[in-house]
Amino acid sequence: MKKNISQATIDRLPLYFRTLRLVEDEDISIISSDELGRRLDITPEQIRKDLATFGQFGRKGIGYYVHDLKDNISNILGLQNRWRLAIVGVGHLGGALANYVNFASLGFSVVALFDRNSRVVGTAVNGIRVNSISHMKRVITAQAVDIGIITVPAEEAQSVADSLVAAGVKGIWNFAPIKLTVPPTVPLVNEDLSVGLSALSYHMSQE
Amino acid sequence: MKKNISQATIDRLPLYFRTLRLVEDEDISIISSDELGRRLDITPEQIRKDLATFGQFGRKGIGYYVHDLKDNISNILGLQNRWRLAIVGVGHLGGALANYVNFASLGFSVVALFDRNSRVVGTAVNGIRVNSISHMKRVITAQAVDIGIITVPAEEAQSVADSLVAAGVKGIWNFAPIKLTVPPTVPLVNEDLSVGLSALSYHMSQE
Numbered sequence: 001m002k003k004n005i006s007q008a009t010i011d012r013l014p015l016y017f018r019t020l021r022l023v024e025d026e027d028i029s030i031i032s033s034d035e036l037g038r039r040l041d042i043t044p045e046q047i048r049k050d051l052a053t054f055g056q057f058g059r060k061g062i063g064y065y066v067h068d069l070k071d072n073i074s075n076i077l078g079l080q081n082r083w084r085l086a087i088v089g090v091g092h093l094g095g096a097l098a099n100y101v102n103f104a105s106l107g108f109s110v111v112a113l114f115d116r117n118s119r120v121v122g123t124a125v126n127g128i129r130v131n132s133i134s135h136m137k138r139v140i141t142a143q144a145v146d147i148g149i150i151t152v153p154a155e156e157a158q159s160v161a162d163s164l165v166a167a168g169v170k171g172i173w174n175f176a177p178i179k180l181t182v183p184p185t186v187p188l189v190n191e192d193l194s195v196g197l198s199a200l201s202y203h204m205s206q207e
Numbered sequence: 208m209k210k211n212i213s214q215a216t217i218d219r220l221p222l223y224f225r226t227l228r229l230v231e232d233e234d235i236s237i238i239s240s241d242e243l244g245r246r247l248d249i250t251p252e253q254i255r256k257d258l259a260t261f262g263q264f265g266r267k268g269i270g271y272y273v274h275d276l277k278d279n280i281s282n283i284l285g286l287q288n289r290w291r292l293a294i295v296g297v298g299h300l301g302g303a304l305a306n307y308v309n310f311a312s313l314g315f316s317v318v319a320l321f322d323r324n325s326r327v328v329g330t331a332v333n334g335i336r337v338n339s340i341s342h343m344k345r346v347i348t349a350q351a352v353d354i355g356i357i358t359v360p361a362e363e364a365q366s367v368a369d370s371l372v373a374a375g376v377k378g379i380w381n382f383a384p385i386k387l388t389v390p391p392t393v394p395l396v397n398e399d400l401s402v403g404l405s406a407l408s409y410h411m412s413q414e
Contacts, residue, residue, distance in 0.1 A: 014405035018384050022361060039386055077405050078412030096303030102384070102401050108408075147407065154229060171411040173404060177225050177309070179246055187410035189403045194309050196396045197380060198221035198284050200354065201315075203394035204378040205285025 009050045013077055015040055016051070020070035021105075032063035079107045086112035086145040086169070088160050089152035090120055090130050093175060093193075097149060098125045111143045133163070140167040147171045154178040216257045220284055222247055223258070227277035228312075239270035286314045293319035293352040293376070295367050296359035297327055297337050300382060300400075304356060305332045318350045340370070347374040354378045361385040 019039050023031055033044035040047070048058065051069070054076050058064040074080065085103070087094045090113050097103075098110050113130045115121055121132045131139050140148075148164035150157050150172060157176035164172060171187045174180055182188050226246050230238055240251035247254070255265065258276070261283050265271040281287065292310070294301045297320050304310075305317050320337045322328055328339045338346050347355075355371035357364050357379060364383035371379060378394045381387055389395050 010409060011402075011406060013409065014399075014402040017405060018399065018401060019386075022385060041386060076409070078408040079405065081408065081412065083408060083411070092303045092306035096299045097400075099299035100400065103404070106401055106405065108404060146411070147404075170414065171407045173407055178229060179226075179248060185414060187407055187414065189407040189410075191400070191403050192221075192225065193304075193307065193398070194225060194313055195218075195221040196398050197310070197315060197354075198224060198286065198313065199218060200378045200380055200394055200396045201285040201288065201290060202217060202220065202283070203396075204290070204353070205288065207377065207392060207394065 005053055009053055012042065012046075012050055013054075013073060015042075016047070017070065017073045017077060017079075020066055020073065024066050024070055029066055030063050031066050033058060035063070081146070082107040082109070083146040083171075084109055084111045084144055085147045085149055086110070086114065086140060086143070086164075087149045087151060088114045088133065088136075088164065089150065089156075090115045090125060091151060094149070094151035095125055097151065098128065108147075112139050112145055114139070133160075136163050137167040140164070140169065145169055147173060150174045150176050150180075152176060212260055216260055219249065219253075219257055220261075220280060222249075223254070224277065224280045224284060224286075227273055227280065231273050231277055236273055237270050238273050240265060242270070288353070289314045289316070290353040290378075291316055291318045291351055292354045292356055293317070293321065293347060293350070293371075294356045294358060295321045295340065295343075295371065296357065296363075297322045297332060298358060301356070301358035302332055304358065305335065315354075319346050319352055321346070340367075343370050344374040347371070347376065352376055354380060357381045357383055357387075359383060 033047045036047050037044040056069055056072055085108055087098055087110060098113060110128060113125055113128050114133045114136055115130050116133045121130050123130050148169040150160050152160050154176045157178050158180055161172060161180045161182055165182055165186055172182060174188060174190045177192050180188060240254045243254050244251040263276055263279055292315055294305055294317060305320060317335060320332055320335050321340045321343055322337050323340045327337050330337050355376040357367050359367050361383045364385050365387055368379060368387045368389055372389055372393055379389060381395060381397045384399050384401060387395060
């Protein structure tokens with residue numbers, strides 16, 4: 001795999017994939033970089049450059065074959081791995097993620113749930129039993145979990161991250177509003193819903 | 208308010224605000240740009256530059272007064288407006304957002320819910336009655352809604368956006384995986400949970 005691909009290019013890959021899935025649903029089989037650019041609000045030049053970085057070239061004057069390009073980007077993104085997810089913290093957000101239909105269409109599946117609240121442990125969410133957080137290593141090993149999703153309060157998040165890493169997860173998706181420390185071999189993506197909403201507030205104040 | 212502030216700087220403001228709230232909770236009253244940089248993984252130089260753009264200057268050799276800086280950034284972000292939110296599409300994600308405790312701490316409140324499913328209309332989520340989407344304009348006006356949150360499937364999102372704009376919302380937060388068209392006077396922020404997860408998949412494939 002190529003080294004030194006810009007983070008910005010990597011960050012756009014999921015957007016291309018998402019759009020190509022929608023385009024394919026519209027029964028469109030060939031799409032130009034111009035049309036992709038319109039749909040994504042990214043210049044056609046940038047799109048062609050990004051895709052070329054990953055060896056994806058359109059046919060000049062015609063465009064890209066949608067199905068092939070979608071599959072190729074899916075492979076570049078590693079989605080064929082069909083990653084297995086565990087959610088730690090089954091509150092409203094954790095529960096919503098356990099039911100998030102879009103994961104399945106990307107090949108991800110939620111296979112384990114953890115909480116520290118004894119009233120929640122033993123209940124089922126979307127058919128999956130909630131385990132006690134004290135059984136994390138055993139369950140994560142038994143379920144071959146790849147990704148740990150952290151949806152606990154900020155003050156508990158680092159401890160949960162440490163437990164997930166010790167249990168052997170290969171990646172962490174963090175929804176707690178705090179910077180976590182993980183080994184460099186464990187990719188970490190942070191998601192903070194309040195950031196987008198605060199940005200919206202800023203722009204609305206300017207109007 | 209200053210013009211021509213870079214989007215990157217604006218995008219970092221909510222991160223500063225979020226971190227300063229956590230710092231204040233730790234009963235820290237003064238913080239250096241070095242320490243802020245460690246917590247945020249942003250260089251101290253960039254932090255000082257960003258904050259200076261908004262007229263926020265630390266005391267040389269000492270740092271920033273946490274409470275004042277936090278309040279000032281809160282005002283720059285427009286959070287004092289105590290925006291009122293409506294959620295359209297009360298599925299798992301919409302329902303989770305209706306219960307999302309972090310909104311209240313930012314001054315946002317969910318005041319209206321809409322769905323097109325007659326089995327959902329009339330039920331209550333977090334004490335708020337779900338209205339029929341056909342009553343949107345009336346309810347949005349009556350509840351003085353500022354922000355519309357879109358948590359419906361991609362194919363319905365543009366229609367919902369059009370209705371929200373016609374009903375008078377001042378901003379839209381979109382969770383549907385599709386590019387929306389709105390008037391330039393209506394700020395729009397897109398949130399797509401699958402993007403972060405796909406990026407994680409990419410990085411995990413590289414390990």
